[in-house]
Amino acid sequence: MSLIVQKYGGTSVGTIERIRAVAHKVAAARTRGDDLVVVVSAMSGETNRLIALANQISEMPSPRELDVLVSTGEQVTIALLAMALEELGCEARSYTGSQIRILTDSAHTKARIEAIDVERMRADLAAGRVVVVAGFQGVDGEGNITTLGRGGSDTTGVALAAALNADECQIYTDVDGIYTTDPRVVSSARRLDRITFEEMLEMASQGSKVLQIRAVEFAGKYQVPLRVLSSFTEGNGTLITLDDEDDMEKPLVSGIAFNRDEAKLTVLGVPDVPGVAYRILGPISEANIEVDVIVQNVAQDGTTSLTFTVHRNEMKKALRVLEGLQESLGATSITTDDRIAKLSLVGVGMRSHAGVAARMFRALAEHNINIQMITTSEIKITVVVDEKYLELGARALHTEFELDATV
């Protein structure tokens, strides 16, 4: 008998029919003998409906009151799911974040979980009941309702699994697992049976938006085995585990991530003196522009060039900041390019294998794809290329690193 935390997102509980289908899934797992804690989001569309009401009243509604308002979305779902379970003869109890005492800080609309009181859940589980918990919400030390920010139901699921020391946290979603790359771009993309937390983080931050990054970090930190699987089809999904629990021969590369939301800015010909990077990126950060990749090359003629990428929507804003700095920096020119794409190899296997980067660059060169920038981390190699090469590059790398499905 295992203790499983299951989390169902807004699409999975988007209609009464789907809530009923979730109840059947939960009841079936219960019949197999597992103890179950089920976390649910608001029915899809509901959170947006509530926020629209608030915005009719105020452009900047009080964050405290926004949390009171928006938290009703999950409260509706927990009640309906508990009813549906009882209708199937499966005893259940629903709890809001306040009731189960998911204690958070007081940062309304983006609160962080500090502690969870598991006593009540344990009592219900011992009595044979399924515990249904509202995702995305908690309560601060003063009894104010808080929310964890959008998509925070994943975090609730992982946090409950950690607090209860559950055997597994299952995240039900509308995809059936994590793929080696986006199947819409590379048709031979393959579902992974396993992936490590670190790889998942690198994949997620690149746009494989299946799970909330925070939830994955949380799961990694508290060593909660996390499984991503589909609400709508059968299957074992993808298990996200700690590296050292993985006794299989790790493949060199687990997946290819990519993203074409970014634009690149380059400051050319800056005198190569200490503090240049700070003098450029300090004002960018003060303007609240988020920077992703940063590359600075060693200079030869006493000058250096610094290139960084930002979200495409912020390129113009960043350019204005740089133009204001150009004279004081002594930069010869500033260039921008919003027709770029980022392409990454991800895999813990590459940590202990030399030559992965070289093999990647060769594969791209064989397809005449010019590399504009390169950055690397322990388990990821990222290149920036012209966006027109994105699909070609992704497919080339997918094949080169033997990720193609062998159907």
Place this chain on the structure above:
Amino acid sequence: MSLIVQKYGGTSVGTIERIRAVAHKVAAARTRGDDLVVVVSAMSGETNRLIALANQISEMPSPRELDVLVSTGEQVTIALLAMALEELGCEARSYTGSQIRILTDSAHTKARIEAIDVERMRADLAAGRVVVVAGFQGVDGEGNITTLGRGGSDTTGVALAAALNADECQIYTDVDGIYTTDPRVVSSARRLDRITFEEMLEMASQGSKVLQIRAVEFAGKYQVPLRVLSSFTEGNGTLITLDDEDDMEKPLVSGIAFNRDEAKLTVLGVPDVPGVAYRILGPISEANIEVDVIVQNVAQDGTTSLTFTVHRNEMKKALRVLEGLQESLGATSITTDDRIAKLSLVGVGMRSHAGVAARMFRALAEHNINIQMITTSEIKITVVVDEKYLELGARALHTEFELDATV
């Protein structure tokens, strides 16, 4: 500076526009220097929408889960109203029944308030904030969400006023006060400036459904001055007070109540022995049929007849019960009539004045209205007549007892 509890019903907060209007009313009162606690219902239609969702899942949803579900209705309104108040620069804090600790018993969907923790409200009021509280809901000793049953927001308002020892509890609704009788039937009906709790109870139970009976009982018990007034028009409404606080010369009769929802059943020719009433009404009560008026006349020939009224929808059910009893009772026959109406004079003034009943019966006789049944209480005289005489009788009595508006 007074402490006022205001309660706004579902129609008064039915749209964003109306919530904004309520915020303006509250902010204006605040500007006049009053301390304010505001109780709100769910936006009109919302509770029914939620119940419909539950009924799609189960014909008999778990009462505990129904309370979790339905209580979201008021939670949405408190958040929106608090936002609207802050938008007007009026500091406000919203609270659910759980947060403010409106402690109830565990009778889900019809819980009764046992205690209220006023500390948090007092702190907010002292800090100059308007306190916005979700009506209709509470929390039991175990932390389960409860609701007070439909329309229970009035009760919340009165209970908060009692707990806070407020100067007045104002119930905002879609009528501008309590009238001497239904203005749709008697065009000369007049708004009362004052009415006593007892009179209000007699009026309410007869179908003048402005206030929840329970709220009025509660207000009477805890001596909370209650005022009914309109959300949509200006005016002082009707103040409901204790009799002995009323130093004005009380009019003989305060109002005329009536109702045509009932049907009458008569058991004729039953041997006049002790226990007859019980042997008839016991089985009716066991069949869960609510009985209103009961009349039994003294017998002359060793037999007696007992007549009682029930809701029209339950007449057939009651008849079947009586038919099953007829033989064992030795009744000669059973008759029914669903074309009746109840007409009542209400007024604490009649306690100390003889002849009110006689004057009532004369006025009806002058209009050739036959009286089928009569029952009396200290402050009410009720007659049952053919329903076709309802309007005529109501107008006759309204004039006879000088209730007509003198415009």
